[in-house]
Amino acid sequence: MAPYRIRQYEDGDYEAVCTMFGHGVMEHTPAAFIYMLKCPQTQLHFLGLFLVVLAASGSLLVSLLALLLALTGAWFCIWSLWTDYIQQSLHNNLLDIRRTYLEAADSCLWVAGAEGAVVGAVGAVLPEFPSERGHALELKRMSVERY
Template identity: 90%
Template sequence: MAPYRIRQYEDGDYEAVRTMFGRGIMEHAPAAFIYMLKHPQTQLHFLGLLLVVLAASGSLLVSLLALLLALTGAWFCIWSLWTDYIQQFLHNNLLDIRRTYLEAADSCLWVAEAEGAVVAVLPEFPSERGHTL
């Protein structure tokens, strides 16, 4: 097991922190897609699409292709939402990490490193008065 060291962010960690954030957030896109598919409203919409296309075309193959196209479009929408969020966060909070996390009052950015590589990131912000978790 590699020895881990937790320390405060340094400017040399900039790219590693940004890359780790993007990859970490994108890991949740497939789970969000599955979560969306489990909703009864979503299932009804896809069933309705299947039945409407089946009634209009009379072909089960065309209906299944339409359903596959709709599922692909839904996946693209989820993926697009996630990548837009990442880009927005990278251009706001993570553009100037030092100003956002280290110079702000009661804020910090911790990184964990193993064998000289950053393996985890933990941002720290003060909770708003009366809004603790």
């Protein structure tokens, strides 16, 4: 196991931090899809679709194809949600990490390095709610590279 070194973010870490954040968020896609499939409301919708297509077409194959198409569409919707979140993050506070995390008051972004590579990152900023300011910090963009 390589020794880890935690240090403050440097401008040369930008690509590694953004890439690691994007990969980390996209890892949630399969879990979100499985969670959606386990929801009774979703199961009811897919069952309803299957039965309506079966009644309309009279073909089990067409009904299964319609169900497969709906599942593919659901996967794409979930994938699209995560992709949009990544793009929004990359165009908001990850666009200018120095201004967002290093120059702002009571904020910082740290990276963990091992063998010369960035393997983790976490940012801390003031909370959105004014009542929590001065008492807490909000952790943002926590990502750890998978080995």
